[in-house]
Amino acid sequence: MNIGDASDRSGLPAKTIRYYEDIGLLKPGRAENGYRDYSPSDVHRLKFLQRSRSLGFSVEECRQLLSLYGDTARESADVKAMAEVKLGEVDRKIAELVELRGVLQHLVHNCHGDARPDCPILDDLSGKAPRDVAEHSSPSKH
Numbered sequence: 474m475n476i477g478d479a480s481d482r483s484g485l486p487a488k489t490i491r492y493y494e495d496i497g498l499l500k501p502g503r504a505e506n507g508y509r510d511y512s513p514s515d516v517h518r519l520k521f522l523q524r525s526r527s528l529g530f531s532v533e534e535c536r537q538l539l540s541l542y543g544d545t546a547r548e549s550a551d552v553k554a555m556a557e558v559k560l561g562e563v564d565r566k567i568a569e570l571v572e573l574r575g576v577l578q579h580l581v582h583n584c585h586g587d588a589r590p591d592c593p594i595l596d597d598l599s600g601k602a603p604r605d606v607a608e609h610s611s612p613s614k615h
Contacts, residue, residue: 474516475509476509476511478511479511479515479516479519483519484520485522493519498522522535522539525538529562530555530559537555
């Protein structure tokens with residue numbers, strides 16, 4: 474099949490398929506006319522790559538996973554170890570996002586969001602110390 478068919482069947486853009494070929498993750502055959510000729514096995518490999526990437530594995534990790542997938546003498550412990558490392562990375566990212574959410578929530582809560590020029594969000598972004606609460610509530614400052 475041609476690259477368009479492989480793209481349709483794998484769900485990956487042709488550009489990504491060409492990239493995977495360029496970096497050696499895929500090596501399609503060639504038809505008599507010299508065009509790439511993708512097999513059902515190539516499409517399966519592309520789907521494997523797509524799923525691996527969607528789970529956050531890097532291109533190099535995908536290369537390792539493909540190697541393990543093709544190795545019938547592999548130990549599942551090797552695959553599990555890779556997945557455990559990835560799970561740890563995901564947990565760290567979740568913790569960072571939860572912390573980020575808390576900071577943003579605090580900033581949004583403390584910003585009046587009105588016509589006044591003072592803004593605790595911009596103060597925080599610029600590294601300025603937050604202004605005194607009394608200063609914010611003083612009618613003469615508005």
